[in-house]
Structures are given as C-alpha cells and as structure tokens.
Amino acid sequence: MGNDLPSRIRIIEEGPREGFQSEPPGIPTAAKVRLIEALATTGLTEIACCSFVDPRRLPQMADAEAIAAAVRRRPGVAYRGLWLNGAGFDRARSTTLDLRPIVFASASATFGERNNGRSPTGMIEEQRRLIARYQAAGLKVEAAYVFTAFGCNYEGDIAVAAVVERVAALVDVCAEAGERPPLAVLCDTVGAANPLLVERLIGAVRERWPDLAIGLHLHDTRGLGLANAMAGLRLGVTHFESSCAGLGGCPFAGNRAAAGNIATEDLAFLCAEIGVATGLDLEALIAAATLAEEIVGHPLPGRTMKGGSLARFRSQATINLD
Template identity: 40%
Template sequence: MPAVRLFEVGPRDGLQNEPRQIPVAEKIALVDLLSRSGLTHIECASFVSPRWVPQMAGSGEVLRGITRAEGVSYAALTPNLRGFEEAQAARADEVAVFAAASEGFSRANINANIAESFERFAPILAEAKKAGISVRSYVSCVIECPYDGPIDPAQVAGVVEKLLDLGCYEVSLGDTIGAGTPDTVRALLERVLTVAAPSQLAGHFHDTNGRALDNIDVALDLGLRRFDTAVGGLGGCPYAPGASGNVATEAVARHLTRKGHAHGLDLAVIDAAAEMARAMRGDADV
C-alpha cells in the first residue's frame, strides 16, 4: 500500500491564529523538533504583511535560524512577488500561494476577487520556475464559506485546474471551517478528480465538528495520499469565523496506523512536539 505523506502546517497555519505573539526562538525550537520526526515537509514561515498577520512576523529569522534536516523541505507562504523574494532570500525550499473557491472569502482574505488573485500568482510562478523552486497552492473554503455558504464542487474544480495550469505541483483542498461531511467531501473529490490526479491533490481538513478523520478516510478511498496536519491541533483562520484548529498530526498518524497505511513518523517525537505546541498556546494541561 502506498505511503501517506503528512505535510506539517502547524508552525505556519497553526501559529498564525494564536492570540499570543510567539517568539522566534520558540518557533525555531518547534520546527527543529518536528525535523526529527520523519516529516518530509514542514511549512514554517509566511511572508504576508505583519500588519495583517502579526503572528507571522520574523518568518525570515525562523527560516534562517532552523537546523535543516536532510530530506526535509521547508516551506513558506508567499502572497505576492515581494513575499516570494523574501522567502527566496531566507532559503525557503518551496513556497505556497493561496486562493479561494468562494468570492466572499477571497475578498475577505486577500482583498481581491478570484480572478484578480490569479493575476497575483502568475509572477510568483514565473520567478519560481526560473529559480527552480517548487510552488504549492491552497484553495480555501472548498466545501462551505462563512460568507457565501455551500460551494459548488465545479467551482472548486475550476480553481484547481487553473492552479495546476499555472505550474503548481500540488493543490491543497481546504475545508477551512470544518463543514465537510463524508458525503460532501466525496462529491467534491469526485468532481475535482476529473481535472486533477490524486497525486496532485492534498486534503486539508479542520476538525471543527469532529469529522476530519472520517473525511480523510473518504479521501483515502478515492486515492489521495497527501494530507495537511498541524501538530497539537494548532490553527484556524483569522478570516474564517468559527474555524477551529487543523486536524492534529498525532491523531492522523495514529489513525493511519490503525488503517494499515504507512506514514514514516516517529510518534514519540510527534507527541513531544504536540506537547510543545500546546504549551505555546497556553493549554499544555488540556
């Protein structure tokens, strides 16, 4: 059975929604611990304006300060060409751009409609290609939007197809407010898989309503083998009211083990990182 890859987003997507300003040294310590867990991809920086997401201030220092492990790709979120240039200067191994499947969320998140967001991505993809840097992409609100309501899977498929055409190697499908159910996730993926191969997709599930693992099972049944997770269940989204944390890395790893899917993670290290993450957000005893 093919191995399942977990893409750790806790140090970026997780910490960006924590109310406390996490010191750079603590972020570096978390990434360094995760680097010893068997993870192959860790997103640990975001070059968005600190005015809008102050929790991500110091991302360049994080990337420059971590102890890089062989075989681990360290990723950064880049909203525009300036952000890409900053990520490149800080030696990010890969970058990510972010789109939305709903107009309401796109405007709330990046102050641009979906079409305008693609105009912003094009220069990033062009420069990344020149530099030999891989580009991943996120699509938010693939099931339901806090502003626009339920989303048509065909609309998601159209956004995914454009991102792949631009040159993104992978598209992460974000159930941003955790509204997905096994039935809606299946309907979404069956439509998106008409424009993308399973190897080009990742599932990004929030556990708002306790259904993330069930939704992952549906994705596994349909051939996906890549999922975004956040150690300790960190996360949420500043622009998605009601979004709770990402599904926890340690929970998904154990679930995969029970299902017979190899993931390659050292659970003792993951558990230690989860404890560190919970301490960073002030609930170590929860």
C-alpha cells in the same frame, strides 16, 4: 492489509505556520524554533515554518526571517515558508528555507477578498505574476491550492462546480506559462467538509483531470476532520496537511472559536492503525504536541496526545501474559 488504501502517504506539518499565526501575538521566536526542531525529529519530511505576509496584517509572523535563520536544519527535512504574493516570495527567497512554489485560488469570492484582498479575477492575475517570478528564479509550480473548497463562513455552501472552475482557472494560468501543477490541494479552510462531500469533490476533480494528484488540507472545526481524512484515504489520497496538537485555524475565516487543523498525531495514529505508512514516530509526535501545548499555554484540541498511543497498552498486555 486486504484493502485499497494507499500504502504510504506524505504529511506536511502546518503547526508552526498555521498554528502560531492563529494564536495571539507574542510567542517568542525561540519557542517556535524549538517546536520546529522537535517536529523535525518525528520523521516529518516537510514542515511549514512561517508565513511571509504583511506583519501589519499578521504580527504573529513578523519574525518569519528570524525563524528561518534560527532553525537548525536536519538532513532529509524540507523547511517551508508560505507566501501569498510576490513581495512574500521575495522575502522567502532571501532566506535559506526550501521554496515550494504554489498557486492558489479561493472557491469563495468573499473569503478571497478577506484573506487575500483580491477578486477571483485579481487572484488569477496574481498567480500569473507569481508564476513569472517562479520561472525567473528557475522554479516550477509544485501545487495548486483551492481555499474554502468545502464551504465558507461568508458564503455558506460552495458548489462542487465552483471548486472545479477554480482548479481549472489555476490549471489554465499554469498552462499559459507552459506548466502543469502535479497536485491540487483542496482546503477545508473553515471545517465545513463531511465525508460524502470529500468523495464528491475528489470525484469531480478526478473526472476532469485524471492525472492530477489530490491533496487534502483539513480542519476539525466540527469533529469530522479524521472522518474526512479517512474518506480521502479510501479514495487513495496520499497528500495531507495537518498540525501538531491540532494547532491552527485561519484568522480571516470569520469564526475564531473553532478548533484548528486536524492533529498530525491523530492522523498518524489513524494511519498506523489501518496500515498506511507515514514514516512518523507517534511517540515523538505526541512529545512535540505536548511541547506545542506548553508553548501556547492553553489546551490544544489534539486527542491522541492526551489519550496516548496504543503501544503502551499493547506492551503491557504482553507483560501481563508472561
């Protein structure tokens, strides 16, 4: 291709988890399962199916165990659940989902309080307890997440140094237990990132931990989601998180009107056009996105699902030339 982009990236599908928890309660478990099963036919190898969080706080995910039990599993696909404390981890372990142990912190202290009910120090203590549970279960930490890494609706701009400090706290708490996370995921929880900030933040984290892979969890609140993804791709980022049809948002981020995650099919379209392999079938992704829109019953922000891929225009063109 004559460029320095990665040859291949990995996309974790967040739609069934982050998307459905951002919608009003009442989406039937069977509909959620239908979307997960549709997504599993697209080439996606990791699908976040549900969250094991307190159903009093997030009634949309009260059926987490039911989802896990109902999904027909497809070989080669990891079906994930998210937890944010020990009780959630225990619930996840009681299912047959594929466990992905993570540690996490929030660059914004206020967001950490609202989303996780913890101070920065309390959140690190929580990670220490989580790592102990992971180790007791024979599991290792697979990723360190930093929420609100690009800005916060409560605290406004977030200093790059504050993000580096949170990554350091997570690396340190893992090191105490003899571990090292292989991946740090920088989350634009509220859609405040821009391409230059993506570059600065990745640069700062790489400068300090050259061996740490970096992932991006991006939202498209203000239309820059794919521009930010492109900035990450140009820097060789190979781990992305996105949502089918652009489902998503965070119910505790203080801005309910905003668009959700970057759309998986838009990211897959970008990658296909610039020659970065994803292993994804764009037409199957568009079909899944259309199903997601049917399930939620309102328009979702994904673009490619409406504009369509370019394949049909290219094939029509061939026919025209005959």
